[in-house]
Amino acid sequence: MEPVLPQWDESQTIIKSKLTNRASIRILERYPLTDDDVETLFKAEEMAGGDPEALFQLCRLLIKVWKYAIFFQPKPDAFIELMQENSYPGPVIKGILEAYSSETMAEVVETLASCSNSGIPRVMSTDWTSRTVVRRDNLTSTDREAVLTFSTDQGVKKVQLNARDLERLYWTVNKVQASLDGLLER
Incomplete structure (x- = not known):
């Protein structure tokens, strides 16, 4: 199945650039992840009394965003446009773009590009x-x-x-x- 950029979930309460960036970097550091792995991204003391379910909901959405970004590797302008079409708020787009241009993203792409699923040694x-x-x-x-x-x-x-x-x-x-x-x- 081909990755699809999901629509922004209007019930999402976390619309912060820094938190989106930090969650994105954590996802990229542990990529590939599933929805079941979301609760392992942040420790309880890092939540600082915040709403853990809202954070986990954001992380589930970000996993799908990063799956799309890694699979297609769109140019930043096209990526911004696509996120805007899917109703992503400005601070969330900013946080995602900061992570998208990070060294962590480049490392994930390089790691995945060097993997061989054919069984033939590299x-x-x-x-x-x-x-x-x-x-x-x-x-x-x-x-x-x-x-x-x-x-x-x-x-x-x-x-x-x-x-x-x-x-x-x-x-x-x-x-x-x-x-x-x-x-x-x-």
Whole structure:
């Protein structure tokens, strides 16, 4: 299901920029969250006699706002316009925008962008070794092999390539380089 920016709940009593910003930062620090996690965002002593249910209601709404913002990453002007269309009060928009331009938001986006849901490890670095194949009686052959070593987020993986695999890799790399050159020429 695609995230949707929710309408502002008219029964919401908290319309403060600083509180909206603080709640937003807490949500982003612990992202992803569900509605069930809302009550863990603030300690009782932080409520300072305030209305906890109103704060939790605001946080539930903000979770949906941040899900939308992280999924679509709209430009600030478009985000402001969309919030205004959905009846968000000015102080709440200000608090959300402060959190939206924060380092915490950038960290969340970077963390989520680096996640792989495909099960394929993320490559951190590569190294390779080339060698000549030695046959019987220590006579060298014209066959070549390469061993590629990938450092991934799931550990080190080694791939051995024979001459045919090396040729395919060579042509694939050339195609990628040609595509990159084409993009840079635009």
